[in-house]
Amino acid sequence: MSTSPIRFGIIGCAEIACKVARAISLSPNATLIAVGSRSIDKARQFISDNALPASTIPLAPYDAVLDHPSVDAVYVPLPTSLHVTWAVAAAKKGKHVLLEKPTALCVEELDVILQACRENRVQFMDSTMWMHHPRTEKMRELITDPTCFGELKTVDSICTFSADEDFLQNDIRVKPDLDALGALGDVGWYCIRSILWANLYQLPKTVVALSGPIKNNAGVLLSCGAQLLWPDGRSATLNCSFLAHLTMQMTVIGTKGALHVPDFITPYEEGKCSFRFVSDAGFTELVTGWDPVPSKHEVITDLPQEARMVQEFARLVKLIKEEGKEPETKWPEISRKTQLVMDAVKKSVDNGFEPVEIIG
Amino acid sequence: MSTSPIRFGIIGCAEIACKVARAISLSPNATLIAVGSRSIDKARQFISDNALPASTIPLAPYDAVLDHPSVDAVYVPLPTSLHVTWAVAAAKKGKHVLLEKPTALCVEELDVILQACRENRVQFMDSTMWMHHPRTEKMRELITDPTCFGELKTVDSICTFSADEDFLQNDIRVKPDLDALGALGDVGWYCIRSILWANLYQLPKTVVALSGPIKNNAGVLLSCGAQLLWPDGRSATLNCSFLAHLTMQMTVIGTKGALHVPDFITPYEEGKCSFRFVSDAGFTELVTGWDPVPSKHEVITDLPQEARMVQEFARLVKLIKEEGKEPETKWPEISRKTQLVMDAVKKSVDNGFEPVEIIG
Known part of the structure; x- marks a missing residue:
């Protein structure tokens, strides 16, 4: 199974999601399988606007992405005030979380997210591409x-x-x-x-x-x-x-x-x-x-750089998923300090x- | 007389004076005629170390530069605590003042210098070369x-x-x-x-x-x-x-x-x-x-840039000396604000x- 890519879902059709959708396609160990929005029409529009493969599944509302059994990991470009809700929900469904920055409105909120990720053994990384x-x-x-x-x-x-x-x-x-x-x-x-x-x-x-x-x-x-x-x-x-x-x-x-x-x-x-x-x-x-x-x-x-970010995130997810490794703690620690x-x-x-x- | 260069004396043989001595030589409207130090030997040494023309007059102590009738302008690279004493003394002798930065220890001291320059109708400029x-x-x-x-x-x-x-x-x-x-x-x-x-x-x-x-x-x-x-x-x-x-x-x-x-x-x-x-x-x-x-x-x-500074300073001095113009107020104003x-x-x-x- 070592050649199977990590399957991403996107939660929210923000502008930045276009860049990350492309990054997922470019990354050799990742594939975008689903796009979730508040409405199925918006999800379809995003798939068409970004010329994503016809196989990409439009989903609504956001929960549908978290409930989709084929999704390994989610990229969350929602407004910051929604991060704690959706990152925690994703972690609880066992989905690995690539979260847009800023990670949360305050460290107390981020700690809730990070705890959920730890408890559910999912990888957390913020989307700071230049790293x-x-x-x-x-x-x-x-x-x-x-x-x-x-x-x-x-x-x-x-x-x-x-x-x-x-x-x-x-x-x-x-x-x-x-x-x-x-x-x-x-x-x-x-x-x-x-x-x-x-x-x-x-x-x-x-x-x-x-x-x-x-x-x-x-x-x-x-x-x-x-x-x-x-x-x-x-x-x-x-x-x-x-x-x-x-x-x-x-x-x-x-x-x-x-x-x-x-x-x-x-x-x-x-x-x-x-x-x-x-x-x-x-x-x-x-x-x-x-x-x-x-x-x-x-x-x-x-x-x-954004494709390299996805690649690194997918690499860590793969280690957890296929080799039983623990999530890498470096990335959440850096997020928390920031x-x-x-x-x-x-x-x-x-x-x-x-x-x-x-x-x- | 419009082709005769402005004749500079240097007061103090600081390291930076080597650069400005060269700048005076390079400037088409200026010439270095005297170097003053606390000892005549140091002045001679400076002239020889910097391969200045044999006609450059070594002088000691500093007053000798201010008293020299052929000196139009002085460059003063002395320690800041000595600026007020020597810049004022130069102005009182009718010598135009190119002063190393910082101009003074405080604005009150600088004001004493600038007043002396105004009263004696001599040009003041600080030696901020990049300008x-x-x-x-x-x-x-x-x-x-x-x-x-x-x-x-x-x-x-x-x-x-x-x-x-x-x-x-x-x-x-x-x-x-x-x-x-x-x-x-x-x-x-x-x-x-x-x-x-x-x-x-x-x-x-x-x-x-x-x-x-x-x-x-x-x-x-x-x-x-x-x-x-x-x-x-x-x-x-x-x-x-x-x-x-x-x-x-x-x-x-x-x-x-x-x-x-x-x-x-x-x-x-x-x-x-x-x-x-x-x-x-x-x-x-x-x-x-x-x-x-x-x-x-x-x-x-x-x-x-330092030769262009000397050139601009000498140009202003020449206007005062030969055309009866008033000193340019822009430069002392900029110094004072700094x-x-x-x-x-x-x-x-x-x-x-x-x-x-x-x-x-």
């Missing part, structure tokens, strides 16, 4: 090499895009009953993840929101920032916004080297991307230039930028 | 074009270098009696200037230091950060340090475009440099790439990260 790009691995090698990077000192992560008027009025990400975390949950999630990634997932001790966050009339964050601090002097800043032009950059600085990646979340191009790395740079004589100058490192990938820091940023914003201590 | 690079002009065009940049939303500026043990023990920039502003005065100056530059020199209303600054035993800042806020929602962050690998990056984000320059202070190469600019970028269908991707803009310069913000960052660090209101 799975081979570039991420290459960058990891460099920043963990003390000879070329030294010790990590600071991370600066920015993720913004200019939402149009329609988005700012109608998108689920500005609605308090759907994605109450707004820009922090949507784009801030990536910043926090990148900072934790660079810090080898060691939680900061303290989180302080920056002044000047912008909220909409319903109190949902459209723009905010924060500073993260570790006891040994490491620090990080993040800046996330729906109100500034598309930017997805991460800068990681150590004592001996520095990394800059201008498109860490969605690479400029699908098949080829790059980053800049420099080690032990000083100046030329008379300080008229750098020596050495940073190098551009290119990384090629045959499979887009959520914890996000909660702390939110709390600091809400309490007037007072420092919030993180208790892992 | 004079043609790249800076090109970037300015783009970020002030509302069709491709929209309105400015945020600036993120980082300037760090990893100082070695000798620097951290002995450099004037870690000594409370010489350069008491430490990393903030040295590298933070550039960050603040870049933020003001992007904001067309409009002062922020509020400055809040970030948590976690690092000081040496004498209380001099080795690393710190700050957030700047404008009443209309613009914001900026800066991060400066002697404790992290060389980084000199500025990111400027508007509603419709974004600029990134990785080497804004000292370009990687002297003759050719670049920046990245992107306007109206969205994603490809299915969010698998950017459309458009940012463009790399290359800028070539025959004359290094100093004001720097003082506010220092104050916020010292008062436990409380917001400091800027009163221009």
Whole structure:
């Protein structure tokens, strides 16, 4: 049975589901067999709009996907406020859960999801695609090499895009009953993840929101920032916004080297991307230039990062399903840490930028 | 007389003076005629080490430069604590003042310098070289074009270098009696200037230091950060340090475009440099790439930025000297604003990260 692919169902026909539907098709160990929506017509429409194979089963409502005996795993791109309900329901039906980010409205909700996954021995992973790009691995090698990077000192992560008027009025990400975390949950999630990634997932001790966050009339964050601090002097800043032009950059600085990646979340191009790395740079004589100058490192990938994510998730599901392995705990742990820091940023914003201590 | 160059004296043989001595030689309207030090031997040594023309006059002590009748202008690279004394003395002797940054220990001191310059009708300029690079002009065009940049939303500026043990023990920039502003005065100056530059020199209303600054035993800042806020929602962050690998990056984000320059202070190469600019970028269908991707803009310069700085300064001096023009007020105004913000960052660090209101 080792060649049989993991069979996915999608719960919810969000726009992002189009990208993940393609990723499932591209992934060599996965196949999309069912699409669930609130109405069967919407599910059919999604299948047709995305030119999915005729064999793909339209289902409604969402429960029909969870009840389908052939579905091994579900991808859940529903609004964040629905995550706890549907991720828990999926786990209880023994379906493995690939959950869109942000994982939940708060860590208490996420803990309910993770407990359900543990109790039902299903794999949990959040859908943070860039984690799975081979570039991420290459960058990891460099920043963990003390000879070329030294010790990590600071991370600066920015993720913004200019939402149009329609988005700012109608998108689920500005609605308090759907994605109450707004820009922090949507784009801030990536910043926090990148900072934790660079810090080898060691939680900061303290989180302080920056002044000047912008909220909409319903109190949902459209723009905010924060500073993260570790006891040994490491620090990080993040800046996330729906109100500034598309930017997805991460800068990681150590004592001996520095990394800059201008498109860490969605690479400029699908098949080829790059980053800049420099080690032990000083100046030329008379300080008229750098020596050495940073190098551009290119990384090629045959499979887009989202397909690699599906592939990794399906690999873990297969190990559980066919070899009786336990679910991989690394992914839920990383999700939980990201959520914890996000909660702390939110709390600091809400309490007037007072420092919030993180208790892992 | 329009072809006679402006005659410079240097007061103090700091390392940076080597670069500026060369810049004066390269500038078509300037000539270095005298080097002053505390001892005549040091002045002679500087002339010989830097292969300056045999006609360059070694002088000691510093007053000898100010008293020399052929000197039109002085470049002052002395420790910051000596700036007020020597810049004022120079102005009183009718010498135009090109002053190394940071301009002073606080704005009150700088005001004394600027008043002396005004009263004696001499040109004042601080030695922030990157301001004079043609790249800076090109970037300015783009970020002030509302069709491709929209309105400015945020600036993120980082300037760090990893100082070695000798620097951290002995450099004037870690000594409370010489350069008491430490990393903030040295590298933070550039960050603040870049933020003001992007904001067309409009002062922020509020400055809040970030948590976690690092000081040496004498209380001099080795690393710190700050957030700047404008009443209309613009914001900026800066991060400066002697404790992290060389980084000199500025990111400027508007509603419709974004600029990134990785080497804004000292370009990687002297003759050719670049920046990245992107306007109206969205994603490809299915969010698998950017459309458009940012463009790399290359800028070539025959004359290094520090020579262009000397050239501009000498041009203004010439206008005063030969055409009876008044000193250009733009440069001292920019210096003063930079100093004001720097003082506010220092104050916020010292008062436990409380917001400091800027009163221009």
